[in-house]
Amino acid sequence: MNALAINTLAWIPFVQPLPGVIAWWWLWILPMLAGVSVTWKAIRLTSLQSYWRDVAVMFGQLLIGMIALAAGLMLLVRVVLPLLPVE
Amino acid sequence: MNEEVDEQTFSLSAGLLGWILPGLGQIKNGDFLRGKLIMLGVVGMFLMGVLVGGVDCVDRKEDGLWFVAQAGAGPIACMTDIANDMLLKQGRVGVMMPLALANGAITQVNSFKSVGAVNDIGTLFTAMAGLLNIAALLDAMRGPRKVAA
Numbered sequence: 001m002n003a004l005a006i007n008t009l010a011w012i013p014f015v016q017p018l019p020g021v022i023a024w025w026w027l028w029i030l031p032m033l034a035g036v037s038v039t040w041k042a043i044r045l046t047s048l049q050s051y052w053r054d055v056a057v058m059f060g061q062l063l064i065g066m067i068a069l070a071a072g073l074m075l076l077v078r079v080v081l082p083l084l085p086v087e
Numbered sequence: 088m089n090e091e092v093d094e095q096t097f098s099l100s101a102g103l104l105g106w107i108l109p110g111l112g113q114i115k116n117g118d119f120l121r122g123k124l125i126m127l128g129v130v131g132m133f134l135m136g137v138l139v140g141g142v143d144c145v146d147r148k149e150d151g152l153w154f155v156a157q158a159g160a161g162p163i164a165c166m167t168d169i170a171n172d173m174l175l176k177q178g179r180v181g182v183m184m185p186l187a188l189a190n191g192a193i194t195q196v197n198s199f200k201s202v203g204a205v206n207d208i209g210t211l212f213t214a215m216a217g218l219l220n221i222a223a224l225l226d227a228m229r230g231p232r233k234v235a236a
Contacts, residue, residue: 014134015170015180017141017201017209025204031135032212039128039219042121043226051124 033062096230105224106161109216112227125223133160133216140209142171143201153210159217159224167213175199 007019021028037058045054098116105112110126113119136144145167147154157164174180181199188194201209 012180012199014137015141015174016199017143017205018139021139021205021208022203025208028139028208028212032132032215035128035132035135035212036215036219039125039132039223042124042128043219043223046232048120048124 029066030063033059033066037062098228098230101230102224102228105220105227106159109161109220109223112224116227116231118232125220129160129216129220129223130163132212132219133163136209136212136216137167139212140201140206141175141199142167143175143197143199144206144209145213146171150210153214156214157210157217159219159221160213161220164213164217 004020011019034055037055041051041055041058042048045051098112101112101115103112104115108126109129110122110124112122113125114122145154145157145164147168154164154168157167175197178195178197181197183195184198185193186196
């Protein structure tokens with residue numbers, strides 16, 4: 001049994017940090033975007049008739065926005081900044 | 088001139104109920120489904136944050152500014168902070184370990200303290216839940232939604 005499996009078995013939920021999160025920390029953006037979309041649309045929509053469709057659209061928009069932001073920052077750090085002259 | 092008077096209602100009790108339990112303000116205004124959805128979103132995000140980061144991600148003394156946002160989620164944030172104090176800081180769970188600070192002083196930290204990305208995720212989830220609940224309780228304070236004629 002590896003260390004992660006042992007740590008998970010010994011894990012005390014809500015008291016101890018969840019083991020094995022660090023390797024895939026960026027995946028937690030998905031439940032966060034879902035939570036933000038569910039709450040924000042419940043506050044803002046006048047009628048809840050097309051609620052889940054609107055939540056899905058907002059989730060997609062936020063996800064695309066975050067991916068675009070990450071790609072832009074990656075371009076800046078890996079392409080643009082190395083081109084700058086070193087004094 | 089045709090004057091349309093828009094009756095603005097203000098309900099402090101709905102705001103207070105929304106702070107005590109997210110979504111309760113909307114339920115008090117008669118909007119059950121909206122209240123349940125807000126409860127699902129805010130409480131779900133807060134619990135997910137504590138599940139990932141542990142109780143240490145809500146810390147009034149060490150992360151005071153984050154706690155301002157987290158406190159928007161209501162008494163659940165205060166209870167998590169108290170649990171952090173009672174369980175981790177007093178060493179009732181985990182093991183207290185010595186930690187050397189940058190100034191050379193030695194302090195004690197709990198082995199269950201969350202660090203790095205795990206703590207960041209937990210703090211962010213709980214703070215987002217608090218901020219969204221502030222928006223929800225401001226919405227509840229406006230009173231029941233008017234149905235379009």
